[in-house]
Amino acid sequence: MKKLILLSLFMTSQMAFSYEPDWSRNTQIKPGDNRENIYNLSEEEFQEITQEGYKHALVYPVTVSGLFIPYEPMVNFFKEKDNNLMKLILSKIGEKTTGIDSVESLYQWLGLNKYNDEDAIGIYRIPYPEGYKPDYYMGASIVETKWGKGLTFSCATCHSANLFGTSVMGLTNKVVKANRLFDMAKKFVPFVPPKMFQNLTGATDEEVEMLLRTKQNLKSVGVVKPQVLGLDTSLPQVALSLARRGKDEYASKSKFYQTFPRQNILSHEVADSKPAVWWNLKYKTRWLSDGSIVAGNPIFTNFLWNELGRGTDLRELEQWMKDSQDTIRELTAAAFSTKPPAWTDFFPADSINLAAAKRGEQIFKNRCQKCHGQYTKAWSTPNAEELSQVDILKTVNVKYHKVTPVKDVGTDPGRYEGTKAFASALNELKISKWMKTVVEPQKGYVPPPLDGIWSRYPYLHNNSIPTLCDLMTPPNKRTKTFYQIPAESKTEDFDSECVGFRLEIRFLRKDA
């Protein structure tokens, strides 16, 4: 039976990808259309393939990835309280405690989210990689490698989030600490003595080899800590990691550059940004917050960038990519198919004042639409009167731009300026040329489509605006400081009037 399913899946994917989307810089999207079904799959194929793709987003498929943590030894390590290795780690990272004393607490520290329950429906039905609800968290990936089970982290680490107790695929993780994990690893992994590690954890010789390989690869990883929780430094990590490798087209490992990395402004300039939501991909023709990836499948590009940040050998990666094109296509299909959470999935429909929303729509048309796109609401359709209170609030069509624009509206320039620090080094890689990725620095940011915008706080590419009220406040009167907290409780952690974090100042209130 299982064989049959596998066979049929194999056949679907063989036939499914007969169509290759236009990833060139000349591609255009007809206004009103979108690329939710980017491979033009049949309904049945679409269901199957996006489910498979989700699983790759959840459990990292790259078997040649540079950094694996030997999994079983780690489990054993946590069983031994107060061991010498822990003391060594703490002394190297300069902390009294990490608060991490089990695999689960590592996942929690990292900001990973739990898989939703079996009864979840619609966009909240996130597939279970092994068919039953995992005991690990979303993004955590226990990969079978030739050295044994290795722990690493997949796309869902940053691209899924907890929204008031429900995990949402494609939503920006507001509290992820991926870059901090790299930073921590850089500080102690090089000092872990293999013998001590093996004696303490019962690691096999292969698992020790995995550790040594990780140690080795970490040397070509350059890290910077994000300025604040919720922001990510993966892009600087790519730039600083490239600066530690050779200048050839495979950015080969180089002892020299590992010791003397080339100067790069991102070692001190700030270019932090938040992980983007995935459900905007279907409307876009260029990628990243600054629209700087102007050609190439952005999922391929993200694999490359993730792997540069993990010190992976690019010849091995290229081979993996060539062998795993369907895996990448499945993930592409899934990412493009994601959908935003609706307000009414979390709050009663009567919390929306329809008359006010309709007035707001007119203001949006006058002031916002030219950059952010046009949203046709169900309440404007001919059969609106027959619709339920929930359905009438839905968006039935989005007209975004034919070609994704970039605009400078005076927001912080750090992130877009940062692109200059690595664009050419990336474009020159053999693997970039093979996958036809082109990165071009821009001046400004993409005005993103606003689907599910209520859930995407804090706002702007750098999270600097905590609520929609604040966005509508003159810059010199905006909130200057706030705490980046997770979205656990919709009453305690969320201001449903201003939409975003609960703050003291609310300009729409009488006291403002």
Place this chain on the structure above:
Amino acid sequence: MCRFPVGNKVPKKRRLKEAFFNTSKKGLRNTGHYRRIFTDKNGNELLTKENKKDLIMFLKTL
């Protein structure tokens, strides 16, 4: 009017140093996206508070 500290409503255990967002830091500035969006080219406000409330109500439905 009280301007600082904001986030008073945040319980102590969540007021982590690493979670403190300070918009005066490099790269974290909260400037822009106002002039000629909420104002005309001379800086005159185009929307009333009521207009903005309505706009937020609309944005909630997207």
